[in-house]
Amino acid sequence: MAFRxxxxxxxxxLGFRPxxxxxxxxxxxxxxxxxxxxxxxxxxLEPAISGEIMELHHKKHHQTYITNYNKxxxxxxxAMEKGDTQTVVKLQSAIKFNGGGHVNxxxxxxxxxxxxxxxxxxxxxxxxxxxxxxxxxFEKLVAKINTEGAAVQGSGWVWLAxxxxxxxxxxxxxxxxxxxVTKGPNLVPLVGIDVWEHAYYLQYKNVRPDYLxxxxxxxxxxxxxxxxxxxxxxx
Numbered sequence: 001m002a003f004r005x006x007x008x009x010x011x012x013x014l015g016f017r018p019x020x021x022x023x024x025x026x027x028x029x030x031x032x033x034x035x036x037x038x039x040x041x042x043x044x045l046e047p048a049i050s051g052e053i054m055e056l057h058h059k060k061h062h063q064t065y066i067t068n069y070n071k072x073x074x075x076x077x078x079a080m081e082k083g084d085t086q087t088v089v090k091l092q093s094a095i096k097f098n099g100g101g102h103v104n105x106x107x108x109x110x111x112x113x114x115x116x117x118x119x120x121x122x123x124x125x126x127x128x129x130x131x132x133x134x135x136x137x138f139e140k141l142v143a144k145i146n147t148e149g150a151a152v153q154g155s156g157w158v159w160l161a162x163x164x165x166x167x168x169x170x171x172x173x174x175x176x177x178x179x180x181v182t183k184g185p186n187l188v189p190l191v192g193i194d195v196w197e198h199a200y201y202l203q204y205k206n207v208r209p210d211y212l213x214x215x216x217x218x219x220x221x222x223x224x225x226x227x228x229x230x231x232x233x234x235x
Contacts (some may be wrong), residue, residue, distance in 0.1 A: 030077045032070040033102060035063050036109070044114040048217045050203045059107070061198050065101030065177070072098060104157055107192045113139035113220035123221040127190070128229040134169040144171050146212040149195050160191040160224070162231055188231045190224040 038058060043051030050051035072094040079087035113119040122138060123131055135141040141160070148171055149158035156175045163170050165186040172183050180189045193215060 010052050030073055032073065033066050035059075035066055036106060038109055040112075040114050040117070044116075045119070047193055048214045049112070049200075053200065053202050056202070057105075057194075057199060060167050061107045062102070065098045065105065069092065069098035096182075097177050100179040100182075103179045104133045104177055104192055104194070107189050108194050110223050111191050111193070111220055112215075112218050113223070115218060117147055118222055119146050119218040119220060120216060121221055125225055126227070126232065127225040128222070130228065141171075142216060145191075145193070146209065148173055149212050150209045152195050155196040155234055158190055158193050158195060159187075162188040162190060162214065162228055164188060164231060164234075167232075191219065 038054070041051075042054040042058070045051075045054060072091050076088060076091045076095065078084075079091065122128065128138070131138055131141050135144065145158055145160060152173050152175070154156060154175070156173055156178075157180075159172045159174065159180050161170050161180055162168075163174055163184070163186055164177065168174070169190075170187070172180060172187065174180060174182060180187050180192070193212065195208060195212070196208075204211040
């Protein structure tokens, strides 16, 4: 598959005009988003994650978040131009949920890679050192993430993040499709694991711990290390 930016292609909304200043808001423009291609085939992560799961997860679930996100953004644009503050407020939850779903999945696809392309290789370099320093060992980090991910009630995500302010690695969880930024503006996502049932149920049924155990076999630590290096060089 050809690779496109996992943040998705964007296009400006036609006929955009400046936002009504009575709302106390301003915006240069609005964009809509489209489903990004994966940088690997759907079946490339087997046996850790089945091709059927990957196709449904990408084509159906991620696409639904994008479709609803675009719809909410267009409604927001119309409401702001009309000065309809009540509608603007009502749309915030839909934008957070669906926009978060798009952001989170865009990271998730990058966090995975086939075994033939270094999937499952141990982290090394600066990130590997930071993991050993912060958690004692790579194995202890995996155990912590798996424990916290398995304990998420209902649906959500478990994250390995860089806290830019504290200059340390942290493990966080978020509910539903809340993006990591909702836990703090200084948190940079390095690894995000989707623990919604749609990410594993067809293959692992209701045994989320087995899914969490096997996903490390296709984890893309090269990508996580690049993000870590990029942001630690700025602090």
